Amino acid sequence: MRKKRYYLIGIAGVAMASLAGLLKKKGHEVVGSDQxxxxxxSDMLKSLKIPVFKPYNVFHMKRHKPDIVVIGNAIGRGNPELEYVISNGLPYRSMSDILREEFIAWPSKPWRSRQQRKAIVIAGTHGKTTTTAIVAWILETAGFDPSIFVGGFMRNINSTFKLGKGKYVVLEGDEYDTAFFDKGPKFWHYRPFIGLVNNIELDHIDIYKDLDAIKFAFGRFINLIPQNGLLVVSRENQNAYTLSQKMAKSPIATYGVKSGDYKAKNIKFTDGYISFDVHYNGHLPDSKAGVLSDIRTKLIGKYNISNILGAIAIVKFLKIPDVKIKNAIATFEGVKRRQEIIGEKNGITVIDDYAHHPTAVRLTLDAVRQRFPAYAKASADKHKKRRIVCIFEPGSASSKRRVFEKQYIESFKHADLVYLYKPFNAQSLQKRETFNGKYVSQMLHKNGVLASNFENIDKMLFHMKQHVKPRDVICIMSCRGFDGLYKQIWDIL
Known part of the structure; x- marks a missing residue:
């Protein structure tokens, strides 16, 4: 392998930092910059001894003389380093290009080198990070030594990536655009051998004008899977299932809590874990029907049962023994900021979550309610209601717009007390198209849900201090760090 000098513009995002780590682990020289x-x-890059320069300045690029510049998808024309790259004819690539070229090799010829890998790509509007991590952990504990690229910190490996020696790479497939010079979705680049689509809904309305545009993107992804590969798709998401019937050229395995080739039976919610049996019909060639009994998981919510079912469909295709599948799921610790229980203080539980799409908000609140019932069955507090306190920051390109306001109102009805914070970085939007927290809180009040809208964190914290009480469960929802809000909340409890 020839050692290359890589320079990553926009290195501090989860995906770009993970790519930087993979490149470093492979033996390349890696530096990068960000605003x-x-x-x-920042901690991960520091631990990897990857230099990060800020803010952007062409001096750093001139000094390091990179062989290849990787352009993050948040970087646009006008960035001084990007303008230098273009003006001076430096070779540049997207993150997705480099992932494919360095860590995925489509097996167009017989298997010869351990450097070649088959891609297992997990896609969908939501749930893909957790599902990717589950698949990766099953392969890891089964001894496959996979490479891993996921959009959140896997608690089991305390990282977002891993460079393995095995022939599989497990990737989270993002439908967002690739780079300023490539407006197609990232997952078109990964050439999946196995692909999973857990759901398809309208999202990313800054780049997709409607649901049909999103279906087109996912349809092309599905069509990339070869005939000797596998498409795994949710039978309970009609958009995903219908599209699979039209676009797939590979075998298809379906899954769902109640319907599909892989489905759950005997679901039991117990304090601390969920248990269920998996019934599968063996419809694929060289497979048999059967039951995988007594699956146990620390994850919460029915939608995580669905995520696990999709993962099981993949690993059964890879002939991983049942005992190893069950052990991996039982020991899977989840992903940071996905229903992550930060802790309990003075009887108040704090949860940090990434949910930002209205469907994800509703499913997360339902999962929290399942884990923390409104009334205890047998305790001194059985007559005291346990409230769910939801704190929501519209931070994504879709959530900060008004397009989903009605859906958010329906989703927030699953909470008892709602705090809405101002949309993040929405200055470029006109007022009439910006998420209106005041309107949403008023509509929630009319539906019997206590709700408040805030423009200032200190005022919101002051209000919370006056109104939260023991047994409350605070669920923070934001697709970004929310300025470390959970630490500030922890301090006032």
Missing amino acids: DVYPPM
């Missing part, structure tokens, strides 16, 4: 760098990615 700002925050934990946890």
